[in-house]
Amino acid sequence: MAPRYSREWLDYFIPETIDWHRDGMPDTSRAVMKNLVLQSQLWPHGIPDVEVIHRVEGVVSYQRMQALVDRPIPGRFDLEHFQRIHHHLFQDFYPWAGQLRTAPRDWPMVKMGPDVAAVRAGQRHVTEIPHSYFKASEVPQAAAAVLDRIAAKNNLRGLPRAPFLDELTKVWARVNAGGSPLFG
Structure with missing residues (x-):
């Protein structure tokens, strides 16, 4: 029987942070997305602490946003441009930034x-x-x-x-x- 959930969607999360129901369904409500924060042998998918990620992400992405005021990313505000901006803001946190x-x-x-x-x-x-x-x-x-x-x-x-x-x-x-x- 095919799974009733998206395996591709689960790939966005740190596997150890996904809860599983008895019926075999995943629960990602407390799962932590794979990230680049403190990636190491201990944490190959990044730090599994969502509170730390949110705090650091807030500070660093704000700093990157402020940098855009001085040096905007040129473009036409189309999808490709939007992706480049997203990558700039979140490149330190998520492997898929801008994708x-x-x-x-x-x-x-x-x-x-x-x-x-x-x-x-x-x-x-x-x-x-x-x-x-x-x-x-x-x-x-x-x-x-x-x-x-x-x-x-x-x-x-x-x-x-x-x-x-x-x-x-x-x-x-x-x-x-x-x-x-x-x-x-």
Whole structure:
């Protein structure tokens, strides 16, 4: 019988951090993605501590983002350009930085995350809910559609603050629907 999960998706995670249910199904809710942080013989897939990764990633990717202010990556804000920016920001952390997500190919990726509607409604204790993202096979076309929308609006240049923020929010929501956000 074929597995009911994507082996390719599991390849993104440090194997020892994946929990397995009795029925043979994986649970990646506490799994740690393979990373480049403190890679060694002890940790061939990177450090298995998600809290440390998030803290270091936040600081270093912020520094890399600030460097882009002084030396932007030239491009047309198309998918290839977006990939180069993603690689620049996350090259120290993930082996797939700048690459499109390749799994799961045949069904939407689902990850748990905060209930954004509850946050927007002002709830203080927000639960996690499943968020569905494009199938990996749909990511290139979906990304092109979103980035074409930005290009058609002159990459949002010259818009007053309120319309800029409104349009950026819509665009970012669509980019994020690609999942992590389109990348591995």
